[in-house]
Structures are given as C-alpha cells and as structure tokens.
Amino acid sequence: MSNKVLEDKFYVALLDDLEKQKLVLPTLPEIALKIRDAVSDEDASAKEIATVISEDPAIAAQMIQVANSPLLRGSQKTETVDQAITRMGHTLVKSMVTTMAMEQIFQATHPITEKYMQSIWSQSTQVASIA
Numbered sequence: 001m002s003n004k005v006l007e008d009k010f011y012v013a014l015l016d017d018l019e020k021q022k023l024v025l026p027t028l029p030e031i032a033l034k035i036r037d038a039v040s041d042e043d044a045s046a047k048e049i050a051t052v053i054s055e056d057p058a059i060a061a062q063m064i065q066v067a068n069s070p071l072l073r074g075s076q077k078t079e080t081v082d083q084a085i086t087r088m089g090h091t092l093v094k095s096m097v098t099t100m101a102m103e104q105i106f107q108a109t110h111p112i113t114e115k116y117m118q119s120i121w122s123q124s125t126q127v128a129s130i131a
Contacts, residue, residue: 004014007112008111009063009115010112015033029054029101031052031059032097032098032100032101033058034052034060035049035052035053035056035093035094035097036098038052038053038089038096039093039094039097040094046082046083046085046086047082048084049079049082049085049090049093050081050082050084053081053085053093053097053129054081058100059100060081060098062096062100063081063084063088063096064079064080064081064084065087066077066084066088066096067083067084067087067088072087072088074087093115095111101120
C-alpha cells in the first residue's frame, strides 16, 4: 500500500473521529500543571519550585542537564534542582516543563501516526526557535 493511500486513510479516520467527537486530545500531565503553577507564582522560591519538580525524577534530571549545558553552564557545576532553577530562571523552566510534557504527549503507538506526529513536532520546534 502506498504512502498516499495510507495518508488518505489516516485523514479520513481522523476527520471521522473529530466529527463524531470521539477524538479525545490529551491534556498536560498533572505534574506539568503543578510545576507551571509553581513557576507562575512570583512569590515562589527556587526551593519551593524544586520540591514540585522533584516529584518527577525525569524532569528533575533534565533540568539539571540543561543547566549544565554549554549555553547555561557557569563556573560551577549545577548539582541540585533548585540550583538549576536559579541558573535557568522561571521563564525557561516553565517553557521546558511544557515542552517535555508536550513531547511525552506526542509519543505515538501506530507507525503512521508516529510519522506525522514527529513531522509536526519537528516543524513546531523549528517555528518556536525562530519566534
């Protein structure tokens, strides 16, 4: 079966599900919402935000990794989540958490869906980078 035929079947099924209101779009994971709320609180300290972020070890590890990246690396290595938050700032932390949550949502199980999701993700990140 050609890619064009598969694409057509995918679009027909997607439109059918949308019309019948059978398509349920995922929401951000609860932890991402909690982190976003904590970061949005102007009175929240890095320690308080770190406590919320530490509930998800994967996000915590990525925060530390990004804080130690060549772009943000300081004279000392970042070893804790609250150090990473201080180095990165609330705005970058909030953006990263949203990005990580969206990336998890864009994990598809069907090969055709995965192909399109990856294409959309790639295009979206390029547009976001330019913006």
